[in-house]
Amino acid sequence: MKNILVFITFLFVIHSFSQTTNKSVFVNFIENPIVLDANLNENEWKDSKGASGFWQYFPSDSTQAKQQASIKFLFDDKNLYIGAKVNAPDNKFITPSLRRDFRAGGSDNITFLFDTFNDGTNAFIFGTNPYGVKREMLLSGGGSELRGFTMAWDTKWQCKTEIKDDHYIIEMIIPLSAFKYREGETKWRFNSYHFDTQYNERNTWVNIPQNQFIFNLAYMGEMIFEKPLGKSKSPISIIPYVNAITAKDFENKTSITDLKFGGDAKFTIGNSMNLDITLNPDFSQVEVDQQITNLTRFEVSLPERRLFFIENSDLFADFGNNRDSNPFFSRRIGIAKDANDNTIENDIIAGVRLSGKVNNNLRVGLLTMQTAEDIENEIPTVNSAVITLQQKLFSRSNISFMIINKEATKEYDFLAEEDTYNRIIGMDYRLASEDNSWVGKYFIHKSFSPGIKNKDYSAGFSTQYFNRNFSARINGVYVGENYQSDLGFLRRTDIFKISPQIERTFWPNESKIQKHSFSITPIFIWKPELNFKNSDYAIISRWRANFINTAELTAEMKNRFTYLFSEFDPTGTDGAIPLPANKGYAYTNFNLSYRSDQRKNFSYRIEPSVGTFFNGKKYSLTTNLAWRIQPYFSGSMQINYDKVILPNPFPNASIWLIGPKIDITFNKSLFWSTFIQYSSQQENFGINTKLQWRFAPLSDLFIVYNDNYYSNNFAPRFKSLNLKLTYWLNI
Incomplete structure (x- = not known):
């Protein structure tokens, strides 16, 4: 009981250290809907007081933004309206493509975060760029981790933009049914951030320290609604699909021709509960998983x-x-x-x-x-x-x-x-x-x-x-x-693992380096059922520098130990003699990583590595190249090479993973992408080419062709042609 009381006291002490903000923006109620034209010339907009006074988040977090944004909100019984003016030095904006759900880094854009339950834990996110390309996401975990984003979430809403000489205007209409909130609520927590590639700024409405993520939900202001929010009249979403596929499996000498029907339905119960139903679902992926090189046992x-x-x-x-x-x-x-x-x-x-x-x-x-x-x-x-x-x-x-x-x-x-x-x-x-x-x-x-x-x-x-x-x-x-x-x-099971970390960050003045840090992360794993025998450890020493031009440089040393309880071939070579069991291996490697300025039309990431590996040596090179002709074309090339040299009689291996990708966005509704993957470890050469036509909001026609071959002799492995139609109907 004493330990429990100490722990509870500790939690209250932690929560006593807090930052509060009194920033707020008023949301006027309107009787007549706004016309979506990106002009903001209605009297309702003129009478609305905006959210302004953005702070820099990058490269500094202690000064007002040089390129400011002003945001206004209105609402009626059905919709939330957002009007914003985002200043810029000129109209030479960067947008990699016209595809929905873009990533913010390396482009001009503005994003809005809504914590509708005021819990600092979950948020709805909507964003756009000067070209009116939309993105929406869910955020969980308080914005403390990158993996808290759910970018696969979709909902229906409208957006229009207009580019001017030194700014762009956006106007959004988001149905209140797209959010979840408590009926009768009078305020939401809110924040916004925008990226300016020309002044190289990332700015936030509520000031956020740089040791936190720009989307952290601990740092938000408030939206004050003129009257309590009513019950949202959420539509019933019916999402049927039809999927026709013809395929041939050359390995098993079988052919498949199939026509499937089914679908999903989404209901909102009250204002804040979702009921999802799926019948005979088609969980085939029109997006292929990216292959990786796996040199681990797991x-x-x-x-x-x-x-x-x-x-x-x-x-x-x-x-x-x-x-x-x-x-x-x-x-x-x-x-x-x-x-x-x-x-x-x-x-x-x-x-x-x-x-x-x-x-x-x-x-x-x-x-x-x-x-x-x-x-x-x-x-x-x-x-x-x-x-x-x-x-x-x-x-x-x-x-x-x-x-x-x-x-x-x-x-x-x-x-x-x-x-x-x-x-x-x-x-x-x-x-x-x-x-x-x-x-x-x-x-x-x-x-x-x-x-x-x-x-x-x-x-x-x-x-x-x-x-x-x-x-x-x-x-x-x-x-x-x-x-x-x-x-x-x-x-794996039967483990006890600890992984502490300590990091010191430096913020140099008047330097090309915006910040740099040193960290050390020891990771130790023991087997409790084997008298706590140490099975693995890794001690990672890392120096990382972030440059003013958004480039990043990392150098690290990894000291590793692995005890093999069963024999293991790290190369995955057929018929090779594996490393023997019941033996420990200590090895060290050195890694260098450089990522260039992502704002450029051509950008790259290169990661060489050299060192020992089990009882041998390993040399690795990972390269990612990206090139765009905005906003219609983007191409990328992933190249991974691992050279593993083990002493006789164990195998050597040269392992390649090559993945070029081409993405063409003809407009905001028609996209074509081709992804080619070659993996020597998996002995596979695959081609996935996909044409997507978004013929209605969140409704798509996909034509997908997959072709896989054995990479050693180029014999056919699997082929398929897939036509999939999904339609999102709100009732």
Whole structure:
């Protein structure tokens, strides 16, 4: 009890250190809708007082912006209206393409963040550039991590821009139904940032220190509505699809011709809850996953892009430790292992998901999905279900609870008892002080599987402190030997890992370097069931410099140790003699990385590396080249080369990964992209070419051609032609 009281006192002390802001902007109520023309000449705009007085975030965070923006808001019973003037030295703006959901870096744009529940944890984000290209996102985790962005989220809204000699005007109409908020609310937390490539400024309405991300939700002002917000009349969204595919699998000598129908439906319950339903979903990807070179012993996690899982995804996916002990990883649903332990697609019959806010402080998430049986491949029909609750604590922290269940809903002769079900219960506490100088996460989870009685826990802790010149972190994770998460992502079990970090940042005056920092990150892993034998360590020493022109230079040294408990071939060479088990290997490598100014038409990133590798040597070179003819053409080339030299009789390898990509945006509705990937490690040469026509808002026609070959002899592997039509209908 004494320890609990000390911990609670510690949390209150942390929350006593805070920064507040009294910046606010008034939002007038109007009776008549605004005409979307980017002129801002209506009397309603003239009578509105704007949000102004932007601060620099880059290159300095202590002066007013040289290129200011002024933002005005209006609202009626259906829509939020945004009008803004963004100043610039001239009209030579940078925009890489006309494709929706662009990234802010290296281009001119303005972004608006709305914390509609005033919790400092989640936000809706809308943005545009001088050419009127739209982007919208969800942000979770308080804006403390880059992975908090959900860029796959889409909603219907309107935007128009007009470019002038020394500024551009934007006008937006966003349906209130695009947001989630409490009926009767009179204020939202709000911030905005804009990038100016000519003056090389990044500016924010509310001043944000540079040791925090520009999108951090701890630093926001307020939007004060003239009258309480009413109940949003949210439409019912019906999103049917039809997918015609013809394919030939040369490896298995099979041909496929299929025509699938199905779709999704989205309902809003009240103003703040989402109900998502999917029937006979088509979870085939029109976007291909990017291949990587994997020289480790572990599986690699790839991001979720499927519509059904997107909104409020953090409610389900942010439990545990995303690298070592993530109990729910949605990409597990829709795939399964066949009788030969091969990973294959598993059809999903239907799914239902309810998620959102019950009130300003409580969020809930419920998910259930049923997958089809596949007797030929010995795959049972399975129900996957998740229940989560998240309660806000203090100003920006929260505590969450979850129950996860994966269970076969029929009995099968081929199904072993230990595979009939897997369940997890757990609790997570996420700490975020009001000014985000303290952040942390603490969790404990327990799994339940047939025949397992002990060592089935996972737990972790993380605490980090920031200020302008110094940051420190201490974290650790434990994964029991028998802990099992069939719907999660676990790299390995029976580990205890700690990974502290300390970093010192310097801010030179009148220098080409905007800031530079030194950090050291020791990472140690032990095996508890082997008398805490040290299985791995890495000590990463890093110097990083950010230049005024946005270029970045990094130099690092990595001292590593790996103990092999089973034999392992790091090259992945067929028939090669693997490195022997029950032996430890210490090795060191040196890395240099340089990223050029992304504002240029041609930019690049180059990363050479040299050093020892297990009992041999490794030389690596990673290069990313990018070229654009704005706004219609952009091209890129990824080249990874790894030369692994091991002593006889172990294998040597030259591993190549080459990935050129061409992206043409004919206009804001018609796009064509081609992605070519060559991987010597996976012995694959693949071509993915896709034509996308957005014939109506959020409604698309895709024509996708995939062609894969064995890279060693160029024999055909797999070919497919896919025509997919989706239509987003609001009722």
